[in-house]
Amino acid sequence: MEEAAHSGSRRPANLRVLVVEDEGLVALLLEDMLHDLGMLVAGIANRVDQALGLIEKGGIDAAILDVNLSGERSYPVADALRVKGVPYVFATGYGAAALEENYASDRVIPKPYSSSDIAAALADMTT
Template sequence: MPDGLKAAARRSVMLVEDEVMIRMMVADMLEEIGYTVTAEAGDIDEAIRLVQVADFDIAILDVNVNGKVITPVAEAVQLRGLPFVFATGYGAQGLPEKFRDRPTIQKPFQIETLARTIESVLKGVAA
């Protein structure tokens, strides 16, 4: 298998977003930039279950999911030793305090910002 294809096959994303239209749009963006969305959730309980059973390289986590803070999901991803990026419209102040140092994408975001953020996080993990 050529290296490019092997790398693309490993690049999978878990996406947590409660607004269906936004989740579909972000999933389309991810696929357009070469990622496979292997798990999607629209609520905290489903997201926690998927973190435990899904195979993914990085998670994109909406900070506020149906009025609940994403902290339990972020903790579950962290326990698996996997990287994650927050997506928020609230700015850094809206992040769970213990995760304020984590990469964040400010909503609404452009596909270039999404690609750049994910690549830099995955490069940091591989280093």
């Protein structure tokens, strides 16, 4: 994938990112951050079933998953992404310690996150 420079760091250009987030304002903020970073939003889902449908359609290079989606955990989404070989990062205000054991070694971005946190996580998981 083509690389582009941004603020002294390297990141994939035009990365198609799935956003799985149940808070509308947070999803919109993340969408804006991704656009500002030169990324494309492959889709936004606020429920597990929506996210699974988007994954099935394909066209996703990476994903950012809120762990808690209105009381439902996003682990089935992570599992589907793993099967397809799509890298992802969890976003949570509870920290990595709150993840179930099967996901304890997965990448985590603590909430609230910044644009630079998102850029670093995406660069780390796609390079």
